[in-house]
Structure formats: C-alpha cells, structure tokens
Amino acid sequence: MKRDEIELDEADRRLLGAVQKDASVSQAELADLAAVSPSQVSRRLARLKEFGVLRGIVGVLEPKLAGLTCSAIIRVRLRDHAAANVRAFRDLVERMDEVTLCVMTTGETDYLIKVVARDLPHFQEIVQSKLLRCAAIAHMESSIILEHLKDTTALPLGDT
Structure with a gap:
C-alpha cells in the first residue's frame, strides 16, 4: 500500500x-x-x-499568553515564477520562525503567509529586515489580525 x-x-x-x-x-x-x-x-x-496521516502530536499554545500579541496575514506576489525566485522565497519562509503558515494560492496573490510577533514594532522589524529584503518579492500587502473568530488545527473527520 x-x-x-x-x-x-x-x-x-x-x-x-x-x-x-x-x-x-x-x-x-x-x-x-x-x-x-x-x-x-x-x-x-x-x-x-x-502513513503520514498523523504528522505529529504537539501542544497548541495561546499566542497572546506566550507573549506574541500581534498576528498578520501577508499577501505576497513574486517578481516572476522563475525557479530561483520561488526557491529564494521558500527558503526565506522556511527559515522564519515567525511564519506559522504559508500557502500558495491562485489569483493575484502567489502566497499567503501568517506571521506572529511580540507586538507591532516587532512585526515592522520582521517585515523590514526579512521580507522586504527578499529580491524575489515584487509586492506585499499585510493585514493585522484584530480578532480570531476561529483558529483550530482540528480537521473535520465526520462523527467522532
């Protein structure tokens, strides 16, 4: 199998x-x-x-109680989709502990990333010192998360 x-x-x-x-x-x-x-x-x-169905068993932390009071969703568009640009962006994201989610999307945005930070000045530092220095990125737009209405890692498995 x-x-x-x-x-x-x-x-x-x-x-x-x-x-x-x-x-x-x-x-x-x-x-x-x-x-x-x-x-x-x-x-x-x-x-x-x-079989990889269960990737791991982890503790789920409350970001604010762990000192991470600022979260944002950032929409990223790459300069182009040349292999070197894609690799540069992916390598950057993999090295950034502050990125908790990165997904490739369809439409005008190439990637959505979720970033967590201690506070707004720390978020600004992350953007300026890491993301804006990535030559592969042509455009970024961020939205600060004001409230989490739903934030779960649980998948819908049917009646359990």
Missing part, C-alpha cells in the same frame, strides 16, 4: 478525533474514546504516523 492509499476505518476516525481534541489523555482513555483496546491504540497510532 502506498503512502497516500491508507484507508481509515471508523475506529481510526474516532481515534484521530480524540487525539485532535486532547492528545495528552492516556492510552486507556483514547481506547475508550475510540472503542478499541489500549494495545490497538498503540498499533493504530504507529500506523497513522507511518
């Missing part, structure tokens, strides 16, 4: 749903929530990790 051909059964979906809600619960609790045995929890999680 190839990596992208994994079939998820209902127990897998319940297990993934439970892990998305709170990965810190015990294997016994996960087993109850997924309606499988504790030994099945270990085997299923290992299989889901092996």
Whole structure:
C-alpha cells in the first residue's frame, strides 16, 4: 500500500478525533474514546504516523499568553515564477520562525503567509529586515489580525 492509499476505518476516525481534541489523555482513555483496546491504540497510532496521516502530536499554545500579541496575514506576489525566485522565497519562509503558515494560492496573490510577533514594532522589524529584503518579492500587502473568530488545527473527520 502506498503512502497516500491508507484507508481509515471508523475506529481510526474516532481515534484521530480524540487525539485532535486532547492528545495528552492516556492510552486507556483514547481506547475508550475510540472503542478499541489500549494495545490497538498503540498499533493504530504507529500506523497513522507511518502513513503520514498523523504528522505529529504537539501542544497548541495561546499566542497572546506566550507573549506574541500581534498576528498578520501577508499577501505576497513574486517578481516572476522563475525557479530561483520561488526557491529564494521558500527558503526565506522556511527559515522564519515567525511564519506559522504559508500557502500558495491562485489569483493575484502567489502566497499567503501568517506571521506572529511580540507586538507591532516587532512585526515592522520582521517585515523590514526579512521580507522586504527578499529580491524575489515584487509586492506585499499585510493585514493585522484584530480578532480570531476561529483558529483550530482540528480537521473535520465526520462523527467522532
């Protein structure tokens, strides 16, 4: 079976749903929530990790309580789509811890990135010292996030 051909059964979906809600619960609790045995929890999680369905188990932080009070969405348009420009931009983004999301999009914008910063002056420093120095970028437009109406890492898996 190839990596992208994994079939998820209902127990897998319940297990993934439970892990998305709170990965810190015990294997016994996960087993109850997924309606499988504790030994099945270990085997299923290992299989889901092996196939890349479960990329990792992490703690989700509250940015403001972690001292990151400013977030922004930045729309980026590259100068052109030459391989060197694309690579330069991608390398920059990969090196920037402040970038928490980067997606390639259709339309007038090539990429959307989400940046977190301590405050507005720190955001300005990030833009001026990192992003504006990237020769691959032709145009940037940023919007400061005023309020998060929904911010989740949970995927809709159906009834879990």
